[in-house]
Amino acid sequence: MERTRTPRGRRTGRHSRSVRTAAVAMAGALALGGWAATATASETGGSAGNLITNPGFEQGLSGWSCSGGTGAVTGDPVRSGTSALVATPSGHDHARCEQRVSVQPDEEYELSTWVRGGYTFVGAAGSGMQETSTWTSGSGDWQQLKVGFRTGSGTTEVTVHLHGWYGSAAYHADDVALTGPGGEGGGPTEPPEAPPSVPGGLxxxxxxxxxxxxxxxxxxxxxxxxxxxxxxxxxxxxxxxxxxxxxxxxxxxxxxxxxxxxxxxxxxxxxxxxxTRPRPGGGGGGVPRHALTGYWHNFDNGSALMKLREVQDEYDIIAVAFADATARPGEIEFNLDPVLGYGSEQEFIQDIAAKQSEGKSVIISVGGEVGNVIVNDAASAQRFATSTLALMDEYGFDGVDIDLEHGINARYLTEAMEAIHAAAGDSLVYTMAPQTIDMQHTGSEYFKLALGTKDFLTVVNMQYYNSGSMMGCDNKVYSAGSVDFLTALACIQLESGLDASQVGIGVPASPRGAGSGYVSPETVTAALDCLTRGTRCGSFVPERTYPDLRGAMTWSVNWDRHAGDAWSRVVGPHVHGLP
CATH class of the missing domain: 2.60.40.10 (Immunoglobulins)
Known part of the structure; x- marks a missing residue:
């Protein structure tokens, strides 16, 4: 979030970074190395210090295997030499090309490749070690992906893999490099002669x-x-x-x-x-069955300056944006911006209480574009829980919104949120605002956090903006700004473990509210009707309806006011009138 007035030409929305930088959230806590690998193909194997065989695909696909015949060798474009890999995903195959390589246990390795084209992932996995990967959402020119990892105590080989994304454009790869101590024999291992044993201990x-x-x-x-x-x-x-x-x-x-x-x-x-356990009611005892969420600015970014008491009545959950990180990892604080014109913090606290007396929930939001709060171990998780509870006690906040855009650790944020819930009880209002890429599959850190805290999670208001085209639950790619984009992406959450009462649609309140992805209020109401009633759908029609859908969210109440309350006047009554 840009918290000061932005000059012409810069994005004035809450999430101005591109989807590419969501790689930390998508891949988890990755140990990215600050190294510059050289990957030059040789005639018989990898380059000096490179454990990959045929790293530049100069010998065709020798040493590599690609799923479903999706991979091929091309002479244009190439980054070096005369050949490169081109692999084309389909709706059911993400065009995975891989190579098995001998390594040594308990050693550090560095993996890189040069890629261009569509979504491209590169990573490594092996028995006894955590799978690691990184990715790019696409590029018109060659760019390098690189990631570091450590093998486990029993790891003797890893599978290095490249793949795209279902239904996305073809990707190209060249000059793959894996550096580190070679295993016995070096290079790729011979394929096994027999299938593996039956897993035990399930x-x-x-x-x-x-x-x-x-x-x-x-x-x-x-x-x-x-x-x-x-x-x-x-x-x-x-x-x-x-x-x-x-x-x-x-x-x-x-x-x-x-x-x-x-x-x-x-x-x-x-x-x-x-x-499985009984269906939860969703956290936040005071939140209505269908709710409208809006973010309120604790800063001036050229939208409308307004005190909390002036927030439009249509909003049921008001997220105060944002808390600030302290010098201690995981710890947060809140600093009321003098630009808002409050005479004292007590006046602000009174505004919170007044909104709550009207039946509204007021929560503190953590994150935004520049809010880099790190929770990646037990100590930072404890500091996050303790400081959040302290702000709830000091200001009277009903709960917390997780809007971290610089990568999260699901394990320790889950620990923190469980501690907050244990102290606050079932009245806790707990929301999340992940980006579209963060909720594409249940293996992402954000999705794991949502599922791990599902028993007391109020709502996930995914941000349907600043992302470009994305894949829906039917494995088809949809363009941002359409009813299909909203409904087909919501379907992923609705069919992957979240209750309908825990899913909301997050959109900008005006074209100036985000860098891209604005849709009209009428498009939002059409998507809500499609998901809850099965009417007003686009080309994507869900297989079933979700009448318990929580509602919608916008960035922000300030941009809404700046546009004459055009968003809340249309979407608010519609949300409150859902079945």
Whole structure:
């Protein structure tokens, strides 16, 4: 968020960064190395110090395997030499090309490649280590992706992989490099002669109303695992744990796991059963069934300056933007901006109380474009919980909004939010405002946070702006600014573990509220009707309706006022009139 008046030509919205910088959130806590790898193809293998065979694809696809025949070699464009990889995703295949490489346990490695074209991911996975990757949302020219990782105590080989995104444009890759100590024999390993063993130790972990966490023992010669729910394959992963989402509340399920390598799949494991928990009511006892959320500026950015008491009556949840980070990781504070004209903090506190007396919820928002609050270990999680509760006590905030745009750690933010909920109780109003890329699949850190705190989460108001085209739940790509974009992306959350009462549509209140992605209020109401009633849909029509959908959010009440309250006057009554 730009908290001062912006000069002409700069974005004046809350989220001015491009989707590319969401890579930290998408990939989790990555240890990105500050190194410059050289990746020059040789005739027999990788370049000096490079463990990759055929890194520049000068020998075709030798050493590489690509899913479903999606990969090929091209002579134009190339970054160096005469060849490069081109791989074309489809609606059901993200064009994964991979190579298995011998490595040593407990060692540091650095992986890089040069890419151009559509969405491109690069990463590495191996038995006994955490899978790591990074990505770019697309480029018209070559750019380098790089990521560092450490092998586990038993890791002797890794699978280096490149892939695109379902239904997106073809990607190109060249000059792949993996540097670090070579394993026995160096270079890629020979493919296995037989499928791996059956996974053992399948165990049920935490269950929610729509998800079940599973874990199992590692299989030494396995490259990936497949989870089966009542006989149907549901999740594939290179890790030894997974969370199965999209389940029905209070329902018993049977789970099995298979392991797989290049020679094939194992038999299925012995089954385990688990019953999901009852459907939650959603956090925030005072929030209406269908609610309108709006962000209020604690700064001047050229929109309308207004005191909290002046916020339009249509808003049910008012998120005060933003808290400030202190020098201590995880800790936050709030500094009332003098530009707003408050005579004292007590006057501001009285405004909060007045809004609450009208039945509104007022919460403190953490993040925005420049709000880089780091919660990545137990100590910072505790500081975040303690300082948030202190602000709730001091100002009377009803809860907290998580709007972190510089990467989150789901494990420790979950710990922090559980501590806040334990202290505040079920009256806590807890919202989130992830970007579109953060909620594309349940493996992202934001999605894991939402599912991990689902039992007391009030609403996720995903930001449907500043993102360009994205994929919907039907594996088709939709352009921003359309009813289909709003409904098909909401469908991912609605069908991947969140209750409908925990899903809202977040949009700019005016064309100046964000760099891109503005839609008219009428487009928002059409999307709400499509999701809740099955009417006014575009080309995408959900397979079912979601009458419990929570509502809509906007950035911001100030931009709404700047545009003559045009957004809230249309969307507010419509939200409150939903079935």
């Amino acid at each position: 165990t049920v972990g935490t269950s929610t109303s729509t998800s079940v966490a599973l874990s199992w023992d590692a299989v030494s010669d396995a490259e990936r695992y497949h989870v089966y729910v009542d006989g149907s394959r549901t999740v594939s992963t290179s890790a030894t744990s997974a969370t199965v989402s999209g389940l029905e509340p209070q329902t018993a399920y049977s789970f099995r796991v298979r392991s797989e390598n290049a020679a094939g799949e194992s038999a299925r494991s012995a089954p385990v059963t688990a019953t």
